[in-house]
Amino acid sequence: MRSSMTVVVLAVLSLFVASCGGPAPKTAQTPQAGLPEDALRIAQARGLTPDDITAALKTYVPSGKLDEYILFASGGHSGQVLVIGVPSMRLLKVIGVFTPEPWQGYGYGEKGTMEVLAGGTLNGKPILWGDTHHPALSETNGEYDGQFLFINDKANARLAVIDLRDFETKQILKNPNAISDHGGGFVTPNTEYVIEGPQYATPLGLEYAPLNEYKEKYRGVITFWAFDRARGRVDPARSFQIELPPYWQDLCDSGKRVSDGWVFCNSFNSEMATGGIEEGNPPFEAGTAKNEMDYLHIINWKRAEEILQNGQYETINGMRVIRLKTAAQSGILFFAPEPKSPHGVDVTPGGEYIVVGGKLDPHVTVYSFEKIQKAVAAGTSERDPYGVPVLKLEDVVEAQVELGLGPLHTVYDEKGYGYTSMFLDSAVAKWSLGGPYRKDGKEPWKLVEKLPVHYNIGHIAAAEGDTVSPDGKYVVALNKWSVDRFAPVGPLHPQNFQLIDISGEKMQLLYDMPIGLGEPHYAQMIKADKLKPFEVYPEVGWNAVKMSKDPNAAEPGRERVEVRFENGRRIVEIWMTAVRSHFYPERITVKKGDHVIWHITNIERARDASHSFALGGYNIHMSLEPGETGTVEFDADQSGVFTFYCAEFCSALHLEMVGYFLVEP
Amino acid sequence: MTKRLQAWLAEDPFRFPRAFFTVASWLLLLSVLFPYWSLTLMAPQYPRGLQVFVYVTHLAGDVAEVDNLNHYVGMKKLNQAAQVEKFLAPLAIGAAALLASTLAYTRRRWAAVLAIPAMLFPVIFLGDMYYWLYRYGHNLDPNAPLRIPAFTPPLFGVGTVGQFKTVAQLQVGFWLAVAASLLVAVGLHYRRVIRQALEGNSALRIGPITIFPGGAT
Helix, strand or coil, X not given: CHHHHHHHHHHHHHHHHHHHCCCCCCCCCCHHHCCCHHHHHHHHHCCCXXXXXXXXXXXXXXXXXXXXXXXXXXXXXXXXXXEEEECCCEEEEEEXXXXXXXXXXXXXXXXXXXHHHHCCCECCECCCCCCECCCEEEEECCEEEEEEEEEEECCCCEEEEEECCCCEEEEEEECCCCCCEEEEEEECCCCCEEXXXXXXXXXXXXXXXXXXXXXXXXXXXXXXXEEECCCCEECHHHCEEEEECCCCEEEEEECCHHHCCEEEEEECCCCCCCCCHHHCCCCHHHHCCCCCEEEEEEEXXXXXXXXXXXXXXXXXXCEEEECHHHHHHCCCEEEEEEECCCCCEEECCCCCEEEEECCCCCEEEEEXXXXXHHHHHHCCCCECCCCCEECCHHHHEEEEEECCCCEEEEEECCCCEEEEEECCCCEEEEEECCHHHCCCCCCCCEEEEEEECCCCEEEEEXXXXXXXXXXXXXXXXXXXXXXXXXXXXXXCCCEEEEEEECCCCCCEEEEEEEECCXXXXXXXXXXXXHCCCCCCCCCCCEECCCCEECCCCCCCCXXXXXXXXXXXXXXXXXXXXXXXXXXXXXXXXXXXXCEEEEEEEECCCCCCCCEEEEECCCCEEEEECCCEEEEEEEECCCCEEEEEECCCCCCCCHHHCEEEEEEEC | XXXXXXXXXXXXXXXXXXXXXXXXXXXHHHHCCCCCEEEEEEECCEEEEEEEEECCCCEEECHHHXXXXXXHHCCCCHHHCCHHHHHXXXXXXXXXXXXXXXXXXXXXXXXXXXXXXXXXXXXXXHHHHHHHHHHHHHCCCCCCCCCCCCCCCCCCEEEEECCEEEEEEECHHHHHHHHHHHHHHHHHHHHHHHHHHHHHCCCEEECCEEECHHHCC
16 A cells, blocks of 8 residues: 555656756756656665655755755754754754864864853853853844854853854853853844843852842843944943843843834743752742743833933943843833743744743743733833832733643744644644734634654744744754654764754654754754855955954965064964965974964965864864964973874875974973 | 048048057957966866966966966966066057057058067967966976876867866957957058059049049049
């Protein structure tokens, strides 16, 4: 039966392919000739169902063809960002962010990258990993513009800036007043700010206070990092924070279009539980789930800018902070009840609705921005213990849609549907939006379809799904567990990214991609042609961190070694070039104890002609892309003969691209 | 139209060759802005190929990359070739163009020699180009990583070096210079025809136009 079904599908597909036309490949079997004869045999031998075959045809990207979308996924605990092609689900790149990355020579001596990583130190303590959570592509008018990517590190409350001209990390910022974060990075519609929402409350300003002073001293703090697009850097001086009650704020999302100027964050510990299972207290997992309602935080950041202009802020650890009392009293901060321990908060493409996933509640709760505005204007006498106005749920809710167990995050398509990840159900729920999104006459605010995924889905990403104009086409389920989906590789299982086709009436699961280096949280998917990265650096002698010509770029013919004394110490400074297949010069002699400053310029202009600089015994490795200048600086503290070589297989004479580093005793 | 042209030429028949000389001078000057010759190299790892464009004044294109590859066989850097020629070329072309246009304003018989530089320029270019190709292919550094027998890269057409397929082609600049050369030749021809007609006091035919010397029609 199955094989006869396969025959039918293959026949139908061959008709489809034949009618497609398109440029015929110059292989033996042209589309006009139908599918190759052995296709059916292969399908039978491999036990492929008709659905498998369509899934294969929808995802296979032949050699030389490029993917339609690029998925930027957090690398989870790896502290990195993964770049993945869609629909092929091929891993294109791993970008080192919070964690040193050897291949890119990120954090192994190259000065610029060491400085970037040093931006994330806390009180002088280097932190060389991160728990990357939410990548955020820069936006212009609410559309991804393909210029920058931001990502937060939950474990240490840090934010990183990646320049998409070269897909490299340019800046890491340590939040001066928080130790953990979660609701970041999310950008405002023109990337005025990158938002870093808090997570676990701690005393403001990284101070100490005992847990019995939790209500008085512990706080959340939401950070608005001001982004200077021309410089490609966050400007801490123009950034600000708003102090929040210690309710453990979770995810955030920016308003857009009608709700531009606002930010929405949820929270899950309005109980202000402080744990202490060992002392007979309810553990956090129960203590934070006691109340039926938590608070959706509704924040007017345009109003906050005015308050800053008025000087109503305090500077704490160098950061302007609008205190909680000011925020509560001056129309910056409002609360609306939300079913207990919610998770995602996702603004619809037009900005009209805010959808909050219930997590422990089987609904998504849909808030109307228009109703929120009315309720804010009407005023409310209800206050939380910190004096923050609390709007009535019935005044601001538009709908509650029952989806099933464990609704978390919602993304949108172009046809007026939401797709919510269902953690406990291990499913993606497709449901109909209402209001302006419902033009097809179908019933609004209703579950339409549920597709099982494998397993324990966390976030979900859709093609341009966070923008003002989602593309539909694909969603990717970011599953926490893979259990039996991949060949066993020991008790630590890969994560499972599942590609789902949402272009048709029914969702179709297309492909499983194992992630073997961390637990990605969130991902964003951008149309590939919006990205315009460099093929080679624009000029020879390029400093990839500063994104400009490096004053220490060595030119061919002007390579040199200079020795000078500073405070009685010998400094050896080297200006070297690298080209297929040699370094110039090839012999460097120093004395033990010398301070060595070593600049190397890859003078290549050919695409992909990268060189690297590996210095054995000194923990040094740089990657030098065509045109790039890199610098390492170190003390020659071990005498002996060392070799340096190009660790990239750059040419047929790659093994010969080597030199001696002689350290005289 | 024809009548007006006839009247105009009858006034001074040398206006006709003069037009050829003037246009030829401008074309020759214009050719400086375009490549004369190009070499395209195709290899698997360069899907877009590599191209070097030879102008009379400079080189352009993937010169650095080609130099980089050439160093493996010990070939000199391309920009070191023909430095004198590249320096002199604008002066030579300017002079040739000036002489050719001077020709437009003199009726002296000996002045025909002024046409020689402009007419010969394309041939001189090709000769010089061949000389440098030969020299580069025959002066390979014996200490290079790879040793290959001396050779002359083809001036036109297809060749093979290592994994590279090469295609050498003449480019727009060269063809402008050839056009200039031909226009000068045509101009010289009519200059002679007109002078002979004037000397012989016979009627002068240029296409549909007939001119009688002395302005009679």
